Amino acid sequence: MPNTPDYHWPPMDKRRVMGKRLERLDGIAKSTGAAKYNSDLKPDGMLFGALLTSPHAHAKVTSIDTSAAEKLAGVTAVRAVVKAGDELQWAGQEMAFVAATTEDIANDAIRLIRVNYEVMPHLVNEEDLSKAGNRARPSGEQATGDIDKAFQEADATSEGSYGIPVLTHCCLEPHGQTIAIKGDHAEYFPSTQNVYGIASDIGRALNIPIANVHVHMDYMGGGFGSKFPADKWGLESAELSKASGGRPVKLFLDRATELSIAGNRPSVFAKVKTAAKKDGTITAWQSETWSTGGIGGGNLNAALFPYVFTQVPNRRINHTAVSVNAGAARAWRAPSHPQVCFITCSALEDLAAKINMDPLDMFLKNINYTSRADLYKFQFAKAAELMEWKKNWHPRGDSASGPVKRGLGLALGTWGGAGHASTCKTTIHPDASVEVELATQDLGTGTRTMVAMIAAETFGLPVSAIKVKLGDNAYPNSGGSGGSTTIGGVTSSTRKSSVNALAKLFEVVAKSLDVSADDLEAVDQRIRVKGNPDKGMSFTQACQKLGVNSISEMGANEPAKAPQEGLNTGGVGGVQMADVSVDIETGIVKMNRLVAVQDCGLVVNPKTAESQVYGACIMSICGALYEERIMDEQTGRVLNPDMEFYKLAGIGDIGEIIVHMDIREENDKRGVVGLGEPCAIGGIAAIANAVANAIGVRAPRVPLTPARILAALERRTA
Amino acid sequence: MSQKQEPEKRKPKSNFSRRGFLQGVGVTSGVLTTGVLESEAEAQTSAKVAGPGEVPITLQINGKPYKTSVEPRATLLDTLRHRLDLTAAKRVCDRGTCGACTVIIDGKVMYSCTVLAIDAQGRQIQTLEGLSQNGKPHAVSRAFVANDAQQCGYCTPGFVMAAKGFLDKNPNPTYEEVKTGLGGNLCRCGTYMGVRKAVLDAAKEMKGTKNA
Numbered sequence: 001m002p003n004t005p006d007y008h009w010p011p012m013d014k015r016r017v018m019g020k021r022l023e024r025l026d027g028i029a030k031s032t033g034a035a036k037y038n039s040d041l042k043p044d045g046m047l048f049g050a051l052l053t054s055p056h057a058h059a060k061v062t063s064i065d066t067s068a069a070e071k072l073a074g075v076t077a078v079r080a081v082v083k084a085g086d087e088l089q090w091a092g093q094e095m096a097f098v099a100a101t102t103e104d105i106a107n108d109a110i111r112l113i114r115v116n117y118e119v120m121p122h123l124v125n126e127e128d129l130s131k132a133g134n135r136a137r138p139s140g141e142q143a144t145g146d147i148d149k150a151f152q153e154a155d156a157t158s159e160g161s162y163g164i165p166v167l168t169h170c171c172l173e174p175h176g177q178t179i180a181i182k183g184d185h186a187e188y189f190p191s192t193q194n195v196y197g198i199a200s201d202i203g204r205a206l207n208i209p210i211a212n213v214h215v216h217m218d219y220m221g222g223g224f225g226s227k228f229p230a231d232k233w234g235l236e237s238a239e240l241s242k243a244s245g246g247r248p249v250k251l252f253l254d255r256a257t258e259l260s261i262a263g264n265r266p267s268v269f270a271k272v273k274t275a276a277k278k279d280g281t282i283t284a285w286q287s288e289t290w291s292t293g294g295i296g297g298g299n300l301n302a303a304l305f306p307y308v309f310t311q312v313p314n315r316r317i318n319h320t321a322v323s324v325n326a327g328a329a330r331a332w333r334a335p336s337h338p339q340v341c342f343i344t345c346s347a348l349e350d351l352a353a354k355i356n357m358d359p360l361d362m363f364l365k366n367i368n369y370t371s372r373a374d375l376y377k378f379q380f381a382k383a384a385e386l387m388e389w390k391k392n393w394h395p396r397g398d399s400a401s402g403p404v405k406r407g408l409g410l411a412l413g414t415w416g417g418a419g420h421a422s423t424c425k426t427t428i429h430p431d432a433s434v435e436v437e438l439a440t441q442d443l444g445t446g447t448r449t450m451v452a453m454i455a456a457e458t459f460g461l462p463v464s465a466i467k468v469k470l471g472d473n474a475y476p477n478s479g480g481s482g483g484s485t486t487i488g489g490v491t492s493s494t495r496k497s498s499v500n501a502l503a504k505l506f507e508v509v510a511k512s513l514d515v516s517a518d519d520l521e522a523v524d525q526r527i528r529v530k531g532n533p534d535k536g537m538s539f540t541q542a543c544q545k546l547g548v549n550s551i552s553e554m555g556a557n558e559p560a561k562a563p564q565e566g567l568n569t570g571g572v573g574g575v576q577m578a579d580v581s582v583d584i585e586t587g588i589v590k591m592n593r594l595v596a597v598q599d600c601g602l603v604v605n606p607k608t609a610e611s612q613v614y615g616a617c618i619m620s621i622c623g624a625l626y627e628e629r630i631m632d633e634q635t636g637r638v639l640n641p642d643m644e645f646y647k648l649a650g651i652g653d654i655g656e657i658i659v660h661m662d663i664r665e666e667n668d669k670r671g672v673v674g675l676g677e678p679c680a681i682g683g684i685a686a687i688a689n690a691v692a693n694a695i696g697v698r699a700p701r702v703p704l705t706p707a708r709i710l711a712a713l714e715r716r717t718a
Numbered sequence: 719m720s721q722k723q724e725p726e727k728r729k730p731k732s733n734f735s736r737r738g739f740l741q742g743v744g745v746t747s748g749v750l751t752t753g754v755l756e757s758e759a760e761a762q763t764s765a766k767v768a769g770p771g772e773v774p775i776t777l778q779i780n781g782k783p784y785k786t787s788v789e790p791r792a793t794l795l796d797t798l799r800h801r802l803d804l805t806a807a808k809r810v811c812d813r814g815t816c817g818a819c820t821v822i823i824d825g826k827v828m829y830s831c832t833v834l835a836i837d838a839q840g841r842q843i844q845t846l847e848g849l850s851q852n853g854k855p856h857a858v859s860r861a862f863v864a865n866d867a868q869q870c871g872y873c874t875p876g877f878v879m880a881a882k883g884f885l886d887k888n889p890n891p892t893y894e895e896v897k898t899g900l901g902g903n904l905c906r907c908g909t910y911m912g913v914r915k916a917v918l919d920a921a922k923e924m925k926g927t928k929n930a
Binding site: 031103221651652 | 789791792796799800803805806807808809810811812813815816818845846847849850855856858859860862863864866867868869870871872873874875878896897898900901903904905906907908909910911912913914
């Protein structure tokens with residue numbers, strides 16, 4: 001192409017599809033049960049897989065005997081993945097896999113495997129750092145300014161301890177796959193956030209060409225950061241299939257295993273000291289934190305302290321990673337941010353209370369310590385209006401009579417979310433049907449719908465005219481879905497491939513209209529001459545001119561070039577405010593309202609965008625009030641690997657949620673930015689602060705269960 | 719292969735049974751020897767014993783008979799999914815907490831993971847697959863789409879069935895009633911705000927549409 005086509009997004013007032021509140025395209029398939037998830041598949045000859053996991057948090061295998069399992073009728077393959085002498089490092093660690101004709105037989109076979117152990121000492125809880133011994137690994141101090149002087153000169157200082165536990169992803173569709181290995185070919189149907197990249201895990205492990213690994217996934221039931229690799233259960237299911245003559249093997253984890261080993265979010269415990277002037281200016285931040293991400297320790301980015309207010313002049317930050325005998329952490333919606341936000345915003349709210357200042361005023365007073373002062377000012381003003389903050393806020397401790405105390409709290413968040421590398425192919429057929437192909441995946445965020453909207457906007461067609469093909473690694477690589485990078489990547493590559501394809505169509509139409517291709521535009525299902533809308537033809541007529549040849553064009557989002565092109569960027573802000581009622585006799589916290597004001601640049605579809613923010617608010621309510629992985633000190637196992645005691649909020653537990661998407665021209669012109677992570681950050685902190693504001697004392701450890709509320713109140717009166 | 723036992727010849731490894739358990743505790747625990755439990759134990763003694771091994775069953779699902787064979791321990795959920803390819807109901811918690819497997823049995827909303835397939839014989843089972851009429855999605859399904867009451871969609875089939883069953887009994891619910899009426903289903907993506915609106919919208923839509 002001689003000239004670079006104009007890929008820019010149409011101006012806000014010229015968009016016909018983008019920015020509209022459209023229903024998600026796969027909505028009916030999901031709500032009628034027609035949608036087939038890979039956990040729903042049952043290809044011909046399919047076998048069921050099952051796995052045996054370690055009952056001990058730390059042990060040495062002294063023997064493993066699979067012979068009885070192998071003899072059971074209906075069993076087609078048994079694979080031990082540990083041998084005598086191997087050390088097991090967490091309860092739930094995979095030890096053996098079985099394939100059988102029915103799931104019941106597979107589970108029976110698992111029960112026939114005999115393992116003997118030499119049980120070894122374990123550490124599963126990190127909250128008491130003094131018990132961690134050599135499992136604690138300090139990462140060295142980061143210091144800026146003169147913190148000791150700052151504390152000496154401060155008008156006020158505040159000290160507090162805070163804690164946020166390990167959470168598990170609790171994806172409703174468990175991790176797993178259906179897979180068949182036939183010769184050097186694989187048909188692989190995983191539940192994954194990584195349709196394209198995951199093929200290499202299977203190829204490498206089974207020593208078959210990656211090109212022969214076909215991955216397909218139409219729908220997936222939640223990932224939240226935990227579903228990128230093929231995992232042991234994927235690789236071993238492949239081996240089971242291979243050992244069973246190539247029959248497909250389905251293995252999806254049961255709930256207990258899912259919650260024990262399929263990923264979790266690191267905890268953080270903290271001792272924080274802060275200082276401020278009388279006018280609310282924050283002068284010092286000092287934090288000592290520790291956390292665990294499982295056996296590997298780590299997985300927390302302590303450099304994020306003090307969260308968002310990163311330019312507080314005097315800072316001292318120490319962090320210690322603790323290795324425990326528990327399943328490894330994985331990325332969890334905005335890795336590190338919700339925890340660091342909770343610690344920071346809790347400590348700053350305590351500091352505001354110390355100087356009898358409204359935390360909203362204090363946050364605004366220090367807003368220049370953030371890198372998005374104007375954005376946060378606007379968002380706090382909007383949230384305060386929606387929450388009626390100035391009317392409803394009171395100094396710490398609700399003085400109203402009666403046992404039910406009401407309080408407000410706030411927090412803020414930030415995230416990157418620039419588009420990842422993505423390639424896309426758009427094809428225009430002579431019958432005017434349009435296909436868009438890219439190997440991305442729709443996690444329920446609406447990716448399929450967004451891709452169709454971008455193509456429809458570009459071609460001047462209704463969304464229903466676009467056929468989106470994704471969820472298959474036969475299409476061009478569009479990357480994994482993590483870090484809120486998908487929307488920027490896929491919208492940009494779709495825009496570019498569609499503009500490129502349209503340019504080819506314009507060349508054909510230009511000849512027949514005897515105009516320059518540059519003079520043409522695609523609007524309202526017509527290709528017409530700019531400024532002379534009557535001169536042109538329908539999109540269908542234009543495509544008929546292609547004869548028998550389709551037009552296929554590629555488009556790519558290249559992160560290094562994206563900032564210049566302006567289709568997507570990174571860097572967003574959002575604020576949340578919570579309104580809670582706490583019964584100080586029972587300790588029960590009730591959500592009244594949660595307000596979220598969220599920017600994500602150009603919003604492609606406000607309806608689905610709001611849904612993501614609602615969802616993130618609800619996830620935050622779960623984290624603030626209900627969710628916690630509890631490890632048993634004695635057995636070293638997860639005590640609550642189920643959904644009765646690993647608690648999620650229900651439909652009646654969430655109060656009212658008010659979402660305001662910060663759609664303004666100045667945000668829009670930054671291009672598309674990811675949304676999934678940023679809205680999942682501030683809620684826990686806002687709720688915890690609202691509880692402190694209500695009951696007059698900090699309940700330092702989330703989730704804020706009745707027992708913890710009552711314990712905090714007891715300390716206040718002690 | 720020939721040295722292996724055939725599935726139908728396998729014997730239970732343990733003699734432990736619910737009946738034995740009840741008889742055992744009956745000796746030592748006064749609390750549990752109540753009339754109800756005793757009569758249940760009595761009934762079980764005289765009941766026809768099914769299995770071990772697969773037994774043929776017929777299930778009445780969405781108005782049609784389905785014949786298959788299952789082990790007596792198979793849940794209705796696993797039977798729907800593994801034997802009959804009716805996969806709208808999802809297996810999530812598999813122990814009666816989350817509601818992803820919700821179906822309607824004899825007009826009652828139930829978790830299919832807590833019903834044995836052999837016990838579901840002779841009862842009218844309705845699954846989400848049977849809700850659409852002549853290819854037209856049910857009002858509840860449509861309302862879930864219109865209100866974007868779904869993200870990953872894995873909890874959605876259970877929610878739709880719970881909402882249908884709830885609206886059958888409460889055709890004109892208040893917002894507050896929806897919040898308690900749908901309390902038996904859990905969602906991880908956080909779609910509850912949309913679900914609340916969807917159920918109220920569906921209630922409006924279903925009034926007057928007899929077949930809905």
